[in-house]
Amino acid sequence: MAVNESQLVQLFEQVLTLSKVDASQSVAILKSHYSDARTVRAATDAALRLGAKVYAVELPSFNHPRAMGNDMTAYCGDTALTGNPAAQRALEAADLIVDTMMLLHSPEQEQILKTGTRILLAVEPPEVLARMLPDSEDKARVLAAAAVLEQAKLMRVTSAAGSDFRAPLGQYPTVTEYGYADEPGRWDHWPSGFLFTWPNEEQAEGVLVLDVGDILLPFKSYARERITLEIEQGFVTGIHGGFEAEYLREYMKYFKDPEVYGISHIGWGLQPRAQWTAMGLHDKNDGMCMDARAFYGNFLFSTGPNTEVGGTRKTPCHMDIALRRCDISLDGQTVVAEGEVIAPAASRVRQG
Numbered sequence: 001m002a003v004n005e006s007q008l009v010q011l012f013e014q015v016l017t018l019s020k021v022d023a024s025q026s027v028a029i030l031k032s033h034y035s036d037a038r039t040v041r042a043a044t045d046a047a048l049r050l051g052a053k054v055y056a057v058e059l060p061s062f063n064h065p066r067a068m069g070n071d072m073t074a075y076c077g078d079t080a081l082t083g084n085p086a087a088q089r090a091l092e093a094a095d096l097i098v099d100t101m102m103l104l105h106s107p108e109q110e111q112i113l114k115t116g117t118r119i120l121l122a123v124e125p126p127e128v129l130a131r132m133l134p135d136s137e138d139k140a141r142v143l144a145a146a147a148v149l150e151q152a153k154l155m156r157v158t159s160a161a162g163s164d165f166r167a168p169l170g171q172y173p174t175v176t177e178y179g180y181a182d183e184p185g186r187w188d189h190w191p192s193g194f195l196f197t198w199p200n201e202e203q204a205e206g207v208l209v210l211d212v213g214d215i216l217l218p219f220k221s222y223a224r225e226r227i228t229l230e231i232e233q234g235f236v237t238g239i240h241g242g243f244e245a246e247y248l249r250e251y252m253k254y255f256k257d258p259e260v261y262g263i264s265h266i267g268w269g270l271q272p273r274a275q276w277t278a279m280g281l282h283d284k285n286d287g288m289c290m291d292a293r294a295f296y297g298n299f300l301f302s303t304g305p306n307t308e309v310g311g312t313r314k315t316p317c318h319m320d321i322a323l324r325r326c327d328i329s330l331d332g333q334t335v336v337a338e339g340e341v342i343a344p345a346a347s348r349v350r351q352g
């Protein structure tokens with residue numbers, strides 16, 4: 001199925017309106033040669049129809065010789081913007097940047113946001129954008145959950161598969177993703193609908209058992225056998241199992257960087273329009289699979305960078321791992337039970 005151009009413009013008009021784009025705003029469309037041309041065109045047309053002053057910043061693509069695969073989250077930190085202050089200044093001049101080439105997990109993104117410029121990442125296929133069109137209810141639900149997470153001192157994750165992971169919290173802020181960039185200095189990602197934070201440095205500990213069906217990104221694979229991760233003092237110290245554990249070990253070892261084993265963002269999914277099954281219907285090169293990061297009731301665990309919240313761990317290897325059927329509690333209060341969103345009530349999707 002394919003979204004037609006006029007539909008896509010209307011969808012961008014909705015999301016840019018939610019992102020407070022109007023005739024008072026300047027909108028920069030950040031692109032490279034690999035950007036989705038339909039997305040670039042629709043974002044441009046929509047911003048113009050909303051009366052904004054629109055310009056494009058095109059950057060020659062950046063490829064690190066050690067990067068593998070085409071998933072934009074597979075090699076983080078250095079981007080086409082790295083070392084290009086003139087382009088960065090051109091972007092900082094905008095009120096909103098529609099990022100169709102992926103600056104996420106780069107220090108440059110944080111510098112741009114600090115100027116008050118908003119960034120909306122949109123790199124998923126247009127059909128995925130359409131299926132997970134954000135709305136203000138998504139924002140309300142994610143913010144309701146964030147109100148609990150930002151007060152929490154301890155996150156605990158357990159599961160029937162054997163996970164028992166504890167992460168003391170408080171050192172880092174809570175990050176919300178609800179699909180549009182409506183506040184000064186806000187970064188968001190369309191599509192999304194989840195929230196996360198980082199454990200206090202060197203304090204996360206325990207065991208995470210990736211069960212059959214759990215998702216490993218950027219591999220874009222469903223685990224077919226269990227993989228057991230041992231976490232000590234904020235780092236993955238052991239990866240046990242069969243072939244898939246060996247594959248994960250070998251992949252992470254390839255980067256020859258001890259920081260790849262650091263725990264990155266941890267949180268849970270609140271997007272009912274995201275589907276656990278969606279990844280199986282897409283090719284590996286179809287975007288970065290936000291369905292896996294956002295599906296309702298997942299536990300999203302990740303390794304590697306913490307630059308997004310001012311940390312110094314700028315490591316290129318970033319694993320996003322989505323677990324099903326976990327129990328997630330904050331200071332003893334259950335927010336997700338066996339993959340079902342329980343609390344706060346305002347974060348749950350209204351049934352019926």
Ligand SMILES: O=c1ccc(O)c[nH]1
Nearest residue numbers: 073104177189192320
């Ligand atoms: O939206 C995103 C996408 C990737 C990621 O690592 C975090 N959030």
Ligand SMILES: [Fe+2]
Nearest residue numbers: 265302319320
């Ligand atoms: Fe991530």
